[in-house]
Amino acid sequence: MLYTKEMTPPSSPFHYCPACGLKGIEFLRQKEFRCAACGFRYFHSVATAVGALLMHDGKALFIERALEPSKGKLGLAGGFVDPGERAEEALAREVREEVGGEVGVPELLTSFPNQYSFRTAWYHTCDFYFRADLLTPPDRLISDPKEVASLVWLEPRDVNPDDLAFSSLQAFWRFLLSSGRLE
Ligand SMILES: [Zn+2]
Known part of the structure; x- marks a missing residue:
């Protein structure tokens, strides 16, 4: 596809x-x-990107994006894989950079394609979505104000996929809600 x-x-x-x-x-x-x-x-070439599903007390951690694209919309902690980096390392690095947290061993759930626009350039991406334990207590998280306007904890079933940044994340959320992986 x-x-x-x-x-x-x-x-x-x-x-x-x-x-x-x-x-x-x-x-x-x-x-x-x-x-x-x-x-x-x-x-x-298609760029590799990662997103982290981080759960605590039945709620999922979202970031309100401070930057375009999709400024003001909800996304997951994550980003592009750097040259020479494993996807799992990219996930841990992005969570550390964006929300100031450490994660346990991530579990790959699924992937979806996306287009990512930045100013006048755009990229094809394949976004890999992982679930990982958040090892840092939620009240100790410190988000990066350059990238994150606020941290938002939501019950997964209260999230309307259409409100999420990026078509791949919307597809992931529909997958998650229908897969039984949240039970
Ligand atoms: Zn030429």
Whole structure:
């Protein structure tokens, strides 16, 4: 599956070949740039991202996003996997950076594709969702104000998937509610 209903294939973010500077670089199958003038080829590969389902007393931890995209909407602690990093390490790092907490060994639940826009650039991502124990007491969490406007604890069944940031997170929440993984 390349695109879900709500995911419209975006147009190319590049107009000039980054190797030779000529105009007219082709964008093929949403993933490959080709320059007919100099033969340059570049793959716009899918980026790996992670999201953390952190539960405490039956409630899930959300972050109110302080930054675009989806500023003001609810997301999970998480982010992009860095070069050379394992997905599990990225999850622990992002939770530490965004909410100041430590996590136990994460369990992979599922994954969904997403498109992530940042200013005029965009990325295809595959978002991996993990459940992990939060080892830090909730009242000791310290969120990063640059990325997080507030921390929000919600009963999973009270969350309307449509209110969540990103189509992949909405799909994850529907998966979670129908999977029995919350029982
Ligand atoms: Zn070129």
